Amino acid sequence: MASTITLADILGFVETALKAEGAEGDPGHARLLLRQCIAEAYRDTEGYDASWDNSASGALTLSGNACDLPHDCLRVTRVEWDGSDNPLDIVSEEYLDYKVPGWRGETGDPGRCVVTGRRIILESSPTGATTGKLVVRGYGCPDEGDVLALLPDDVQLSLAKYVLAHWPVNAERPASLFRYERYTKEWQAERDRFFAAIRDRSMRPFQFL
Secondary structure (H helix, E strand, O other), X not given: OOXXXXXXXXXXXXXXXXXXXXXXXXXXXXXXXHHHHHHHHHHHHOOOEEEEEOOOOOOOOOEOOEEEOOOOEEEEEEEEEOOOOOEOEEEOHHHHXXXXXXXXXXXXXXXXXEEOOOEEEEOOEOOOOOOOOEEEEEEXXXXXXXXXXXXXXXXXXXXXXXXXXXXXXXXXXXXXXXXXXXXXXXXXXXXXXXXXXXXXXXXXXXXXX
């Protein structure tokens, strides 16, 4: 079985490159940049299907008729209530204001919801037991430790090149400028191939030919 690049390998590559220019690597800053790269890539490609729920250990916390979206949710495509066969119609607050005056004070099982960009608002506040009934599906962002398992071998090192291209530059140190220029060029040259690799690994919806 072929060996697999790990997160430690990526961070080690960054540290080695920085030491070569006489700088000290900061693992925390490197992981921050790595996370930014992953978020940008998966937002652009919509390459990671995910779901979130309000089960006891879930990422959603329903309070009244609303819940905040988790930070790794990049786009919502479907909201379900009390079963996968009960999708809610996603509408706007203006629509509900017009169609259902006073909807914010309604109670009972919802049939519609609003996605604001930062939270989900149900058209009514559910009563009784609600744990595990709300499911949000969409496109997310994998953890940095998991993303390497999702990428083919030939683009995994691109993550390190993104980090080095975005690492702060010390204008008084020529090696720092050289590193910036080198890895900026390498990242720009590999970016499209990196994004394409994510798209190629993504599931495609079924369609009749």
